[in-house]
Amino acid sequence: MTEMPEEIVTVSDAAEMLGVSVSSVKRWVDGGVLPAVKTSGGHRRLRVSDIMSLARSGVTGGLNIDFFRKRRVSPLPMPEPAAVYSELLNLVKERKPEELALGLDRARQAGLELHTMGDEVIFPLMDEVGKLWHEKMLDVADEHLATRAIHNTLARWKESALQASPKTGRLAVGACPQGDYSGLGNFLVELSLLERGWKVLNLGPNTPMDSLAMVAREQHADLVWLTCTFVESEDSFVTDLKGLHQKLMSHGTALFLGGRALQGPLRRKLTFDWQGDTLAQLDRALADRFPATRETENRETSKA
Numbered sequence: 001m002t003e004m005p006e007e008i009v010t011v012s013d014a015a016e017m018l019g020v021s022v023s024s025v026k027r028w029v030d031g032g033v034l035p036a037v038k039t040s041g042g043h044r045r046l047r048v049s050d051i052m053s054l055a056r057s058g059v060t061g062g063l064n065i066d067f068f069r070k071r072r073v074s075p076l077p078m079p080e081p082a083a084v085y086s087e088l089l090n091l092v093k094e095r096k097p098e099e100l101a102l103g104l105d106r107a108r109q110a111g112l113e114l115h116t117m118g119d120e121v122i123f124p125l126m127d128e129v130g131k132l133w134h135e136k137m138l139d140v141a142d143e144h145l146a147t148r149a150i151h152n153t154l155a156r157w158k159e160s161a162l163q164a165s166p167k168t169g170r171l172a173v174g175a176c177p178q179g180d181y182s183g184l185g186n187f188l189v190e191l192s193l194l195e196r197g198w199k200v201l202n203l204g205p206n207t208p209m210d211s212l213a214m215v216a217r218e219q220h221a222d223l224v225w226l227t228c229t230f231v232e233s234e235d236s237f238v239t240d241l242k243g244l245h246q247k248l249m250s251h252g253t254a255l256f257l258g259g260r261a262l263q264g265p266l267r268r269k270l271t272f273d274w275q276g277d278t279l280a281q282l283d284r285a286l287a288d289r290f291p292a293t294r295e296t297e298n299r300e301t302s303k304a
């Protein structure tokens, strides 16, 4: 993405950039909150830099990421994931969850992809939070506040993904296995699919594999994914997984596995169609195994 050049835009462009109604923009202009000039014909025109300042001031709900994605420009200079990580870690240490959420939004608005946010910002951030908690440098309250702030941010990104993405007509059903109560990794997988235009049913934590297979069969899912952060009993996990894979194969549904519990000797006993450790790998696997159909491509081109 390139940086947005200094530009003058109409009220409706400004409304789209901010994800608000045209009347809200007019109200801010008329109330002096947002500077504007009037053309000789009496139409309001706004500077992009003034719109950015208003978005950053917190008066609005931020910038509408999809507006910038569609135009393939970044509203802010692209930040380094490592710098975002350090900034956000300080906010966790300072116990400022709301600013943590804003920091995540800012990094995405500046153009960091979802997989970069997950693999290079949120994953190392929570890894460090876990270590500091273990060393008693942070309280469990700080881990809870950070997890909730990230979860709430992902929920907002989900809303915008649901409204924005062209739909592929494909369905994915996913969950964490029984006894696994983790949340963020699984939510990030759901979002990765939604942002690629998939329809998603995420059954969430602690889901028996039989229930996952039942929903996948009933809904004719193209893909089932399992996010495994904690495996209670390796033996029953391996047996249940084999059963799940067999059922899915008989219906032509692919099984994708991921999550940090699938390491070491356990990994060699697993049955699956694809297994990966990062969201970047997942993105590539989805693109390879489920290429955009002609119908999707046409829709994407006509929207660009």
Ligand code: B12
Binding pocket: 118, 119, 120, 122, 123, 126, 127, 128, 129, 130, 131, 143, 147, 179, 180, 181, 182, 183, 184, 185, 186, 188, 189, 225, 226, 227, 228, 229, 230, 231, 256, 257, 258, 259, 260, 261, 275, 276, 277, 278, 279, 281, 282
């Ligand atoms: C927060 C946390 C918790 C919270 C979870 C809250 C919640 N609702 O999510 C609570 C307090 C509940 C918890 C409990 C436990 N936890 Co805990 N927890 C963590 C912590 C600190 C952060 C986890 C997190 O959110 N990370 C951020 C997300 C985004 O990372 P992620 O899930 O790994 O996902 C990334 C990748 O793995 C990948 N990915 C994930 N899923 C998938 C799926 C696919 C298909 C693909 C391709 C990729 C992919 O993409 C993501 C982005 O890169 C980690 C520390 C750490 N190092 O991660 C420990 C950690 C996960 N916990 C651990 C343990 C041991 C436990 C407990 C067993 C502790 C106990 N003795 O009770 C329990 C288990 C509870 C249970 N039954 O589920 C271990 C897991 C060890 C392992 N499996 O290797 C960790 C790693 C800590 C450690 N170093 O020992 N935990």
